[in-house]
Amino acid sequence: TYTGAESFWLSNEGQKLKVWHISGNSDKAIIYFGGNAEDVSINIPQFKALFDNYSIYLHNYRGYGGSTGSPTENGLVSDARALFDHLQDKHAHISVVGRSLGTGVAIALASERRVHRLVLVTPYDSMVHLASTYYPFFPVALLLKDTYDSLSRSTGIDIPTLLLIAEHDEVIPRRVSESLSSALKAEHTTVTVIRGASHNTIETFSTYEKAITTFLD
Template sequence: MNTTSKKVAAGMAGFASFLWLGLTAAVAANQRRLVFNPVAEREVKSPRSSGHRTRPVVLRAKDGTRLSGYLMTPHVPGTHPAVMYFGGRSEEVSWVARDAGRLFPNMTVLAMNYRGYGDSHGEPAENFMVDDACTMFDWLAEHGFVDATRIAVVGRSLGSGVAVQLAKARPVHSVVLITPYDSVLALAKRRFRGMPVDYLLRHRFESIKHAPALTAPTYVLRAERDDIIPHSHTDQLVSKLAQLCGDDVIPGSDHLNIPYLEETQQRIASFLAARFATAAPIALPAPVA
């Protein structure tokens, strides 16, 4: 190789290194925007469940941040099982209030927006989402209209990572995961090949690490066509779930429309109703020798 060729090769290598460093810096600086996409505008202007009393609620996080969402209670008075819902990356949760009658019949429902979403204040982050979820669970469990031993969690897409970590930290009764993933870290590695994602990414949502510790029965729903979370990443998570009760694909669904489809909602309602109807086993005394 002559001197000119060496200079050209060195220049190209230098440019490639500069480009790689620039892309790496961009990923590091914009990772919050890559992982989260806060949506402030309501998806449903006047959210109201046909099967519940619906009211907006405001809760305070441990650090005082204002969190907003919706509480739906069945029309029939008394103590009921409850469900907590956690949305996706670009999801404002007012639609849950609209569809709660079909999704969660005869159940109390709490659907709260993440920090920065809807009317909630602050900025989203993994540690905040998990801490806030625990605060919400404790608040819901303390209310007399809720059976604290029967609180389920439903997480969609990004929210499946919140649901898994909450189910590990609190005595959750049942878990439903819609289009879940093994980890956001694994998805980022797939998208940004060749970049040191391990060292850059702060919001990892590594559900696969927590899955073996889950003691609650877990139901997984996948989209038939999912261009956001490949089935291979769901496969990895499913293989580690300690209490997998079902793993179904919703026909005609994609990553965006799956929670709104009638079949999805019927399957979730049926699973939760069946789980809530199952009495906890009674421990019998050991026979005396």
């Protein structure tokens, strides 16, 4: 267990989902969707330190961190919806933070629900575009079942959105992130490049912490 955090179970589509909760001092909330195979509980100390005025919910995907089932795009988006709907009446507004894979889940949720603010950490425009940068000679659009097409969903995003991009992201090429940022409505979108950061170190930079706390304050 973590000091100041507790977990609860949410049921959806026959699956049990483990959600970590950090109680805040206000009726504002943040939901966090992590990266691929990430045990989101590792983020508890940092989130607790950065957002002591928020209630924070960190959601373990199906098949990870104690949650049952296996992860599919439809399943993860359905679970995100279920968690948001479960929390909606408890909070005046709910902001959403997605990281890496989780940016696709976060955008899907924000395109369907009344999210207050949206933070996308090391985002991509679609899994098809991302995969094609690694396998340019394979028909990845035909092979991928889960496309996480954030580009098409971005047209439904009408809320303040922050993209945090690692300068030296070795997993998600800059052009894949910038394709998404250029599709989002310019008047709602802020893009911050974290200098010196790589895909897996971005959250360790003080510039990252300052950008995310300023945006969500």
